[in-house]
Amino acid sequence: MANTHVAVIDYGMGNLHSVAKALEHVGARHVELTSDPQIILAADRVVLPGVxxxxxCVSELRQLGLDEVVRQVATQKPLLGVCVGMQMLLEHSEENGGVDGLGLFPGKVKFFGNELQEEDGTRLKVPHMGWNQVKQTLDHPLWHRIEQDARFYFVHSYYGVPTRQTQLAGRCHYGVDIAAALAQDNVFATQFHPEKSHTNGLQLLQNFLAWDGRW
Structure with missing residues (x-):
């Protein structure tokens, strides 16, 4: 794990440095912020951030030709999507009048709405910002040593709705049920920010460094 080469995709958007520092904190010795397809494809693991x-985000990714690089990575090595990085992996988002994603996960991204409330009528603020418990719905290596219903940090106004429940790795509730994490083969993606989620987030990143893409 100590010598693993992690490429954090730099397409001009995203919380790149905080993700990189968090990866280094949990033991990664070679973390590279890059938009170079060759470097990304040569890395052992790849992170797709996004804010x-x-x-x-999608426009910049496509302009740099990195959308196809992400698709290629998804067939070859561990890939971690974070926040908008997760949303871009779905097929379509309602945001900005409708935007097509990369389609690695069947499903869509929906707006919370301006009148979001709990069943008891409690009004909820949008964006969803703060800590929320995550229910693990798949037995996945990235949940190793993370307790069920552990708290993670979220900042978002849109949420993922996967078509296949078998790809839902974790969920939480904020007025509606939210896809907190998605997983398929060697791809894992989180709506929450592991780099801002203290102990639980750092454990997930450490698990990512140790993960060989199989489970």
Whole structure:
């Protein structure tokens, strides 16, 4: 794990440095922020971060030709998507009037709405910002040593709805049920920010460094 080469995809959007520092904190010795397809494809593991508007994220990714690189990585080695990085892996988002994603996971990204509330009528703020418990729905290596219903940090106004429940690795509730994590083959993606989630998030990143893509 100590010598693993992690490429954090730099497409001009995303919380790159905080992700990189968190990976280094849990033991990664070679973390590279890069938009070079050759470096990304040569890495042992790849992280796709993302913050902000999905339209801008997808546009920049495609302009650099990195959408196809992500698809290729998804067939070859461990890939971790984070926040908008997870949303981009779905087929379509309602954000910005409708944006097509990369389609690695069948499903869509929906807006919480301006009148979000719990069943008892409690009004909820949008964006969903803060700590929330995550129910693990798959027995996955990235949950190793993380307790059921552990708390992670979220910041988002849109949430993923996967078509296949077999790809739902974790969920939480904020007015509606949210896909907190998705998994398929060697791809794992989180709506929450592991790099901002203290002990539980750092454990997940450490698990990612040790993961060979099989489970």
């Amino acid at each position: 902000g508007a999905i339209r801008d």
